[in-house]
Amino acid sequence: MFELLIGIGVVLVVAIILTILRILRLVNVARGVEKKSPDSSSANKVNALLFLLFLLISGAATTWYSVSRFDEYQLPIASEHGIITDRLFWITMIVTGVVFIITQILLFYFSYKYQFKTSRKALYYPDNSKLEVVWTVIPAIVLSILVFSGWKAWSDITNAAPDDAEVVEVMGYQFGWEFRYPGKDNELGNHDFRLIDPVNMWGMDFTDRSSFDDFSSGTKLVIPKGKPVLFKIRARDVLHSVFIPEFRLKQDAVPGMPTRFWFTPNKTTAEMREELGNPDFNYYIYCTEVCGRGHFSMRKMVEVVEADEYEQWYAEQQPFLQKNPDYLAKVPSNMKELAVVSAGMDSEVEEN
Amino acid sequence: MATANISNENIAHDVHGHDDDHHHGNFITTYIFSTDHKMIAKQYLLTGILWAFVGGLLSIIFRLQLGFPGMSLEFLRPLLGDWISSSGSLDPEFYLALVTMHGTIMVFFVLTAGLSGTFSNYLIPLQIGARDMASGFMNMLSYWLFFLASIIMFISLFLETGPAAGGWVVYPPLSALPQAIQGSQAGMTLWLVAMVFFIASQLLGGINYITTVINLRTSGMSFSKLPLTIWAFFLTAVIGLLSFPVLMAASLLLVFDRSFGTSFYLSEIYIGGEALPNVGGSPILYQHLFWFLGHPEVYIVLLPALGITSEVVATNSRKPIFGYRAMVGSMLGITILSFVVWAHHMFVSGLNPFLGSIFMFLTLIIAVPSAVKVFNYLTTLWKGNIVFTPAMLFSIGLVSVFISGGLTGIFLGNSAIDIQLHDTYFVVAHFHLVMGSASFFGLMAGVYHWFPKMYGRMMDRHLGYVHFWLTFVGIYLVFFPMHYIGIAGFPRRYYSFTTFDILDTFADLNMFISVAAILTFSAQAIFAYNFFYSMYRGRLAPANPWKSNTLEWTTSRYPGHGNWPGEIPKVYRWPYDYSKPGAKEDYIPQHIPFSATPESNLPHENEMIAEEKAAAKVDTTSNEAKA
Numbered sequence A: 001m002f003e004l005l006i007g008i009g010v011v012l013v014v015a016i017i018l019t020i021l022r023i024l025r026l027v028n029v030a031r032g033v034e035k036k037s038p039d040s041s042s043a044n045k046v047n048a049l050l051f052l053l054f055l056l057i058s059g060a061a062t063t064w065y066s067v068s069r070f071d072e073y074q075l076p077i078a079s080e081h082g083i084i085t086d087r088l089f090w091i092t093m094i095v096t097g098v099v100f101i102i103t104q105i106l107l108f109y110f111s112y113k114y115q116f117k118t119s120r121k122a123l124y125y126p127d128n129s130k131l132e133v134v135w136t137v138i139p140a141i142v143l144s145i146l147v148f149s150g151w152k153a154w155s156d157i158t159n160a161a162p163d164d165a166e167v168v169e170v171m172g173y174q175f176g177w178e179f180r181y182p183g184k185d186n187e188l189g190n191h192d193f194r195l196i197d198p199v200n201m202w203g204m205d206f207t208d209r210s211s212f213d214d215f216s217s218g219t220k221l222v223i224p225k226g227k228p229v230l231f232k233i234r235a236r237d238v239l240h241s242v243f244i245p246e247f248r249l250k251q252d253a254v255p256g257m258p259t260r261f262w263f264t265p266n267k268t269t270a271e272m273r274e275e276l277g278n279p280d281f282n283y284y285i286y287c288t289e290v291c292g293r294g295h296f297s298m299r300k301m302v303e304v305v306e307a308d309e310y311e312q313w314y315a316e317q318q319p320f321l322q323k324n325p326d327y328l329a330k331v332p333s334n335m336k337e338l339a340v341v342s343a344g345m346d347s348e349v350e351e352n
Numbered sequence B: 001m002a003t004a005n006i007s008n009e010n011i012a013h014d015v016h017g018h019d020d021d022h023h024h025g026n027f028i029t030t031y032i033f034s035t036d037h038k039m040i041a042k043q044y045l046l047t048g049i050l051w052a053f054v055g056g057l058l059s060i061i062f063r064l065q066l067g068f069p070g071m072s073l074e075f076l077r078p079l080l081g082d083w084i085s086s087s088g089s090l091d092p093e094f095y096l097a098l099v100t101m102h103g104t105i106m107v108f109f110v111l112t113a114g115l116s117g118t119f120s121n122y123l124i125p126l127q128i129g130a131r132d133m134a135s136g137f138m139n140m141l142s143y144w145l146f147f148l149a150s151i152i153m154f155i156s157l158f159l160e161t162g163p164a165a166g167g168w169v170v171y172p173p174l175s176a177l178p179q180a181i182q183g184s185q186a187g188m189t190l191w192l193v194a195m196v197f198f199i200a201s202q203l204l205g206g207i208n209y210i211t212t213v214i215n216l217r218t219s220g221m222s223f224s225k226l227p228l229t230i231w232a233f234f235l236t237a238v239i240g241l242l243s244f245p246v247l248m249a250a251s252l253l254l255v256f257d258r259s260f261g262t263s264f265y266l267s268e269i270y271i272g273g274e275a276l277p278n279v280g281g282s283p284i285l286y287q288h289l290f291w292f293l294g295h296p297e298v299y300i301v302l303l304p305a306l307g308i309t310s311e312v313v314a315t316n317s318r319k320p321i322f323g324y325r326a327m328v329g330s331m332l333g334i335t336i337l338s339f340v341v342w343a344h345h346m347f348v349s350g351l352n353p354f355l356g357s358i359f360m361f362l363t364l365i366i367a368v369p370s371a372v373k374v375f376n377y378l379t380t381l382w383k384g385n386i387v388f389t390p391a392m393l394f395s396i397g398l399v400s401v402f403i404s405g406g407l408t409g410i411f412l413g414n415s416a417i418d419i420q421l422h423d424t425y426f427v428v429a430h431f432h433l434v435m436g437s438a439s440f441f442g443l444m445a446g447v448y449h450w451f452p453k454m455y456g457r458m459m460d461r462h463l464g465y466v467h468f469w470l471t472f473v474g475i476y477l478v479f480f481p482m483h484y485i486g487i488a489g490f491p492r493r494y495y496s497f498t499t500f501d502i503l504d505t506f507a508d509l510n511m512f513i514s515v516a517a518i519l520t521f522s523a524q525a526i527f528a529y530n531f532f533y534s535m536y537r538g539r540l541a542p543a544n545p546w547k548s549n550t551l552e553w554t555t556s557r558y559p560g561h562g563n564w565p566g567e568i569p570k571v572y573r574w575p576y577d578y579s580k581p582g583a584k585e586d587y588i589p590q591h592i593p594f595s596a597t598p599e600s601n602l603p604h605e606n607e608m609i610a611e612e613k614a615a616a617k618v619d620t621t622s623n624e625a626k627a
């Protein structure tokens, strides 16, 4: 299949080249034009015409493709701020689109219209300060408007998260994501990279009482619809970047420097499946900062559920300590009792 | 300017002597360790073409993987050995190494050295009326350091662990930790060593260009009469001189972190089952330092291309470039602003959001001078009498891709929108059009335009046309569709499009892009053939084939050492007197005095005739004094 395509392509290219050369030569012969001066040759006309053709054909093809495939490339939006950034995107698209169309048309049309003619002399027109001021000021104004609207959206998005936001810690490593929830006390415990081991992937510090009820969500991230969610993002080894395209969310994960991003999901996974007519749809976290061999496959599923469903799910999760009672040994002895209670462990475990 | 003229003679001319051409230097001093700026320019050009071939080939290899994910690449095994896995597909890590090498080679070796190195060297002395560069020796050194750098980089392709694989930006910690990825072992070391040599070469070159432009202009060549090419090369050299040292510093600190246990960029890292001792550093620091060069670098490759096209567009429209002052002003604006927008590459890196706002503002401002340039090009074409030489076609093509790629920059500069688009194929589309293709077109325009002077022969016009059309259409077919994929959220530097369900949708378009890339790359063979064939067999070139105004066309067909056999021409007018009303011909070269063109002079130019006469008198007396 592939060899065939390439083969056809190469043959086509060669054929085109030969045809063009042949035509140019024939035209020259037919007209008896000596080819010493490019000015008078028919090649000049051919090139001018090709610019016009290029404009028309590429314009038509792009329009057709963009319109007919619009839905395919237009990502659904599943967060509150995504609506705003998408609006900005399309406003910018309209502004730049108009400029794009006008300038490209002028460029190719002028090329065609003012092709060389022996009878004509070019206009000596070195300067016009009024014109130049106009086209310095207009772009400046248009860009200021874009800057201003963009700045407003940016400030809103990067503002501190609301106090009632659900906090989740997102940690990137080669090559996966792990999540930690603060548990019932709503507070993530301290962490220290020196405490990391194959089981305690986060380096949770069990001398901090907030960590006793922290839990990990395992294979997927679960978040509620309609509530602000704050990601506290960090990386364990190299740079990674959290990217969930439907949420219009991207933020680098940097070792040694926690970052954050908050957003409000507004469509559950179920709703999205229905909207897209795709029962297999899932949100995923992608990694967009090159991080090594597995970069392209570093993903984790995200599930958005209704708020009450979330509450229920949250309550059912087992704290890390409960799942890994060995780590109780790392809790200072004066806090062990508290740890057992917070982690909801039965007393048998403690005695072992 | 009289003093400049004298020092000019002393430095280059007397050393080589008028009659250097007669007692031919031996092969080594003429072709290899030459100090003649024209030969050095050709060395840069040939090395650049070689690297363009290598860099392009690498992109074709990884495009095969992206376009045809299931296909067996077994046939590449003779070339790539174990990098083709037992299943017959490309190794994912080697994919990253290919992307990295492709980016590095294209940006630094092809478009910085190949474009700016070639034409700054070739044109600066010839267009300002100098015998050679201020220091021929330093000039030679700059080429050979570049050559050395490129050889070191090339060697890394053959390392067992592969070349550097962290992207051309080589962000730490990935690039600092050999255990993170194979490409951060010896390949990364070679990358850094090569970059240090390359930067040294750029600094030597840049100092030379700046010194030459300031000191060696011929009599009458004031800054306001400089061709826009020279303005562009001059400002490019200024940017390079101010920003490359910062990358040098960044690289050195990275070497320290890699080899000497420092923690400039490293902190709190657990990798390979081990917690590293580093604390207190920040990878973000590296990003600031890198992009302080990385962003101006875009203009280091772009400005020379814009300078070249200004010259080509004016000549072939037979019109003065519209708004000379605005063109210079916008280049100055770009030069200054290019230093204060670097952090727009870091909107989502963890940068303080307030800084993000500032950088968004500054970034969008830089669109204004770029827009001015485009409008000026358009107005120059308007009511022109356009001759489509291949150089002119590439220049028009440049304006087109510059518009397309420049406008998408407005999306990316807007930090709120960039959240979604950062590090997706939208970015790849954007920079390949605005920087990659535009500069590449500038390079091509330059080669077609100045080939007759460089080699004394003409390139075949018709092959040039075919080359242009295939490249122009091809470039759009390759890079335009990448916008769609990017908008749909496809991240860049991904080895495969098949791991995420929604990305499967784009398999067809991806294949299309790959096929278009292969064809576009193949079409460059036409250029290679034309170039090397014409070098030896092309029609002999007239001294001024395009009827152009600048000084290089006043030399002989194939200028020898010292550039002008006799005296250096004096300059009386700006370089854009095309189609002047009343003039006998549609062009009046810069060295023609106003007194010789009474029929076409503007009122203020008539007043200058008296000054010309006075100057001529002073000059003859001083010449007599010398004799």
Ligand code: HEM
Residues within 6 Å of the ligand: B056, B059, B060, B063, B099, B100, B102, B103, B104, B106, B107, B111, B166, B167, B168, B169, B428, B432, B435, B436, B437, B440, B478, B491, B492, B493, B494, B517, B520, B521
């Ligand atoms: C045959 C023409 C070319 C093709 C098909 C091509 C294709 C590509 C592709 C697919 C990528 C990888 C994008 C990613 O995954 O991040 C890439 C990266 C890149 N290309 Fe090209 N490219 C071409 C020419 C050029 C030229 C002329 C330049 C000069 C500016 C260039 C500069 C770069 C750079 C700087 C990168 C980024 C490398 C990195 O991410 O580290 N390319 N190219």
Ligand SMILES: [Cu+2]
Residues within 6 Å of the ligand: A172, A173, A175, A239, A240, A241, A287, A288, A289, A290, A291, A295, A298
């Ligand atoms: Cu990652």
Ligand SMILES: [Cu+2]
Residues within 6 Å of the ligand: A239, A240, A241, A287, A288, A289, A290, A291, A292, A294, A295, A296, A298
């Ligand atoms: Cu990654």
